[in-house]
Amino acid sequence: xxxxxxxxxxxxxxxxxxxxxxxxxxxxxxxxxxxxxxxxxxxxxxxxxxxxxxxxxxxxxxxxxxxxxxxxxxxxxxxxxxxxxxxxxxxxxxxxxxxxxxxxxxxxxxxxxxxxxxxxxxxxxxxxxxxxxxxxxxxxxxxxxxxxxxxxxxxxxxxxxxxxxxxxxxxxxxxxxxxxxxxxxxxxxxxxxxxxxxxxxxxxxxxxxxxxxxxxxxxxxxxxxxxxxxxxxxxxxxxxxxxxxxxxxxxxxxxxxxxxxxxxxxxxxxxxxxxxxxxxxxxxxxxxxxxxxxxxxxxxxxxxxxxxxxxxxxxxxxxxxxxxxxxxxxxxxxxxxxxxxxxxxxxxxxxxxxxxxxxxxxxxxxxxxxxxxxxxxxxxxxxxxxxxxxxxxxxxxxxxxxxxx
Amino acid sequence: xxxxxxxxxxxxxxxxxxxxxxxxxxxxxxxxxxxxxxxxxxxxxxxxxxxxxxxxxxxxxxxxxxxxxxxxxxxxxxxxxxxxxxxxxxxxxxxxxxxxxxxxxxxxxxxxxxxxxxxxxxxxxxxxxxxxxxxxxxxxxxxxxxxxxxxxxxxxxxxxxxxxxxxxxxxxxxxxxxxxxxxxxxxxxxxxxxxxxxxxxxxxxxxxxxxxxxxxxxxxxxxxxxxxxxxxxxxxxxxxxxxxxxxxxxxxxxxxxxxxxxxxxxxxxxxxxxxxxxxxxxxxxxxxxxxxxxxxxxxxxxxxxxxxxxxxxxxxxxxxxxxxxxxxxxxxxxxxxxxxxxxxxxxxxxxxxxxxxxxxxxxxxxxxxxxxxxxxxxxxxxxxxxxxxxxxxxxxxxxxxxxxxxxxxxxxxxxxxxxxxxxxxxxxxxxxxx
Numbered sequence: 001x002x003x004x005x006x007x008x009x010x011x012x013x014x015x016x017x018x019x020x021x022x023x024x025x026x027x028x029x030x031x032x033x034x035x036x037x038x039x040x041x042x043x044x045x046x047x048x049x050x051x052x053x054x055x056x057x058x059x060x061x062x063x064x065x066x067x068x069x070x071x072x073x074x075x076x077x078x079x080x081x082x083x084x085x086x087x088x089x090x091x092x093x094x095x096x097x098x099x100x101x102x103x104x105x106x107x108x109x110x111x112x113x114x115x116x117x118x119x120x121x122x123x124x125x126x127x128x129x130x131x132x133x134x135x136x137x138x139x140x141x142x143x144x145x146x147x148x149x150x151x152x153x154x155x156x157x158x159x160x161x162x163x164x165x166x167x168x169x170x171x172x173x174x175x176x177x178x179x180x181x182x183x184x185x186x187x188x189x190x191x192x193x194x195x196x197x198x199x200x201x202x203x204x205x206x207x208x209x210x211x212x213x214x215x216x217x218x219x220x221x222x223x224x225x226x227x228x229x230x231x232x233x234x235x236x237x238x239x240x241x242x243x244x245x246x247x248x249x250x251x252x253x254x255x256x257x258x259x260x261x262x263x264x265x266x267x268x269x270x271x272x273x274x275x276x277x278x279x280x281x282x283x284x285x286x287x288x289x290x291x292x293x294x295x296x297x298x299x300x301x302x303x304x305x306x307x308x309x310x311x312x313x314x315x316x317x318x319x320x321x322x323x324x325x326x327x328x329x330x331x332x333x334x335x336x337x338x339x340x341x342x343x344x345x346x347x348x349x350x351x352x353x354x355x356x357x358x359x360x361x362x363x364x365x366x367x368x369x370x371x372x373x374x375x376x377x378x379x380x381x382x383x384x385x386x387x388x389x390x391x392x393x394x395x396x397x398x399x400x401x402x403x404x405x
Numbered sequence: 406x407x408x409x410x411x412x413x414x415x416x417x418x419x420x421x422x423x424x425x426x427x428x429x430x431x432x433x434x435x436x437x438x439x440x441x442x443x444x445x446x447x448x449x450x451x452x453x454x455x456x457x458x459x460x461x462x463x464x465x466x467x468x469x470x471x472x473x474x475x476x477x478x479x480x481x482x483x484x485x486x487x488x489x490x491x492x493x494x495x496x497x498x499x500x501x502x503x504x505x506x507x508x509x510x511x512x513x514x515x516x517x518x519x520x521x522x523x524x525x526x527x528x529x530x531x532x533x534x535x536x537x538x539x540x541x542x543x544x545x546x547x548x549x550x551x552x553x554x555x556x557x558x559x560x561x562x563x564x565x566x567x568x569x570x571x572x573x574x575x576x577x578x579x580x581x582x583x584x585x586x587x588x589x590x591x592x593x594x595x596x597x598x599x600x601x602x603x604x605x606x607x608x609x610x611x612x613x614x615x616x617x618x619x620x621x622x623x624x625x626x627x628x629x630x631x632x633x634x635x636x637x638x639x640x641x642x643x644x645x646x647x648x649x650x651x652x653x654x655x656x657x658x659x660x661x662x663x664x665x666x667x668x669x670x671x672x673x674x675x676x677x678x679x680x681x682x683x684x685x686x687x688x689x690x691x692x693x694x695x696x697x698x699x700x701x702x703x704x705x706x707x708x709x710x711x712x713x714x715x716x717x718x719x720x721x722x723x724x725x726x727x728x729x730x731x732x733x734x735x736x737x738x739x740x741x742x743x744x745x746x747x748x749x750x751x752x753x754x755x756x757x758x759x760x761x762x763x764x765x766x767x768x769x770x771x772x773x774x775x776x777x778x779x780x781x782x783x784x785x786x787x788x789x790x791x792x793x794x795x796x797x798x799x800x801x802x803x804x805x806x807x808x809x810x811x812x813x814x815x816x817x818x819x820x821x822x823x824x825x826x827x828x829x830x831x832x833x834x835x836x837x838x839x
Contacts, residue, residue, distance in 0.1 A: 016731060020731060023728055030721070062522060113472060281713075288438070295434065298427050299431075
């Protein structure tokens with residue numbers, strides 16, 4: 001294909017050609033970054049929690065008056081909940097992933113208080129947590145019965161000490177790279193060291209996916225919360241969640257007066273609500289990308305149609321001189337390839353520039369190189385598709401068109 | 406002359422319905438998208454206290470321990486209870502209020518009344534005057550009530566609707582967590598955007614339903630809510646105790662002018678110095694005194710997603726504009742022979758330019774109208790969002806004017822180049838070439 005005649009023609013339509021290049025460049029720059037944003041959001045939304053999301057229901061209650069013995073009431077509640085048909089396992093937990101509260105401690109590997117520490121989300125969980133949440137231990141063991149403490153004991157006296165700790169794998173790898181974390185000790189809960197007895201494969205923090213990359217470490221303490229400081233988490237069969245939730249609420253109504261429900265939810269709904277904003281953003285970005293491509297495609301169709309009309313005489317003359325339909329078609333396709341190619345090159349540079357701005361202002365990671373060829377390919381295909389109809393119309397022009405002019 | 410150009414423009418549009426439709430659609434989409442996001446941005450970056458926000462200031466002190474300290478570091482956003490109470494007692498500003506968020510269980514007096522959990526704010530007396538809280542019935546409490554730990558509350562319009570059907574409930578009593586409280590004030594409907602005095606509750610959270618004097622709330626043991634930062638080496642058994650090394654209270658002062666701000670700043674430095682000498686503060690004085698505006702900017706209250714959406718929409722508008730310029734240009738150039746004839750018959754360049762600009766304005770106007778419609782639909786969509794700010798997204802007068810201005814500007818911008826190109830057409834040449 002000879003490019004010279006194309007260049008010669010384009011030279012006479014510098015403005016229109018420039019506008020197409022500009023439009024393709026802008027679209028390319030925006031689409032590349034938008035695709036990256038979409039992939040980031042999807043990664044976040046689909047990040048596994050480590051829990052059996054689809055089998056959990058959460059109920060929490062709050063006392064109307066000052067309760068005399070919250071611990072005893074909690075034990076009564078647990079007993080009643082255990083009797084609810086369909087409940088396979090349950091536990092009281094101070095905070096849950098995708099929930100409202102977030103409590104964390106700074107943990108250190110040395111006793112020295114000035115030693116640097118790591119911010120770790122801390123979950124207090126009562127007996128049965130491992131089975132209730134469906135977490136997977138990859139090393140060590142579960143807490144032993146003697147290790148559990150009531151939070152009230154811990155708060156009120158100096159006798160209670162947290163002696164055992166289960167951490168997530170991310171924290172184990174961060175603190176003891178290449179070594180066995182089980183048996184090691186950490187400081188930060190009290191003056192005395194706490195021994196790590198187990199490591200779970202995966203457990204997200206209460207607010208996963210923030211921009212802060214410290215927000216990945218979590219640990220579990222063998223501390224029993226009362227209903228005042230925690231929520232009941234029930235593990236059920238996936239299909240029976242709603243029924244169990246209803247029965248659990250009814251059971252709690254029987255166990256103690258003067259309390260009102262604070263929360264009753266399927267855990268998967270909590271998760272879904274937590275990511276609602278991200279899902280929204282994904283839909284929006286997809287919508288804008290599609291709209292951009294449609295607008296750009298129509299722009300190309302419009303200008304190409306105009307060019308075909310304007311060059312009727314030229315096309316007719318070339319056809320009369322023996323050019324085949326295929327050659328005319330390819331002429332317009334090559335012309336579009338040239339224009340979109342130029343637009344894409346400029347667009348990739350702009351995409352990179354936008355990415356740098358996003359990095360500065362929104363703490364976004366750098367746009368990976370792999371997105372540029374993807375964007376280029378998409379826009380090339382779009383241009384070729386858009387020019388096809390006008391180019392076919394041009395190719396269909398009979399040779400005599402030159403004479404009719 | 407304008408009527409004639411308008412007629413020509415309409416004719417030209419009718420002659421190329423598809424091309425015209427594409428241009429209107431592209432412009433409409435671009436304007437609709439950018440106006441939707443611009444409206445959301447406009448609403449979310451609103452001034453919560455128009456005319457007064459530059460007088461209110463958040464006080465920050467650095468009460469942390471020396472270990473891990475870096476000079477110039479941002480101090481905690483909240484004060485310890487002791488510091489807040491000290492500053493309040495010394496009362497060096499014309500008005501000041503300490504406060505914290507919470508949740509409380511309320512029941513009206515009727516025996517079978519269902520208890521409900523409501524959001525609460527525990528504050529000192531100046532709160533209502535400082536925040537411009539509109540009272541429908543009764544009044545806020547006084548400093549004397551604070552000192553006496555009076556069992557009084559102010560309730561929101563919504564809570565009054567739910568409990569008392571909207572009647573004047575001031576003087577009636579309410580059970581708050583087993584304690585008998587007297588309602589002394591009922592607020593008129595009130596929504597602060599953003600919820601600036603305590604962003605921990607959510608930047609666009611609703612105003613609380615129950616207001617209790619801080620001292621009273623502490624005395625009867627109401628639940629606290631919000632963020633809390635504790636430090637030090639001792640285990641904190643009661644973080645709400647006055648002596649605890651825990652920062653969890655917001656403290657706002659009203660300072661009328663620059664002089665007052667300067668004086669108050671000096672006072673804060675002196676206060677911190679005194680605390681250091683007393684052995685409480687370990688760090689050198691490191692105070693902050695931010696106005697409402699500065700505070701909102703510092704906290705980047707407008708969600709990052711919203712700013713991102715705004716840029717995205719503006720980029721989209723730019724593409725749509727480029728597209729419209731290209732198509733308009735094609736349309737103008739296609740009409741070159743007619744322009745040649747008109748020029749040959751004596752039309753001036755100015756007349757050709759004006760005619761094409763009018764055509765661009767017609768298309769721009771149509772695009773703007775479509776854009777307005779799309780923005781309206783877009784905002785409807787935004788309001789169905791789960792986000793806390795969703796319901797605030799409404800087109801108001803200024804935004805409507807901005808919308809119209811943007812569409813006119815956009816169409817003029819899109820029309821200038823093609824109109825100029827059309828005006829360049831030489832009279833005779835075109836007649837010859839065909």
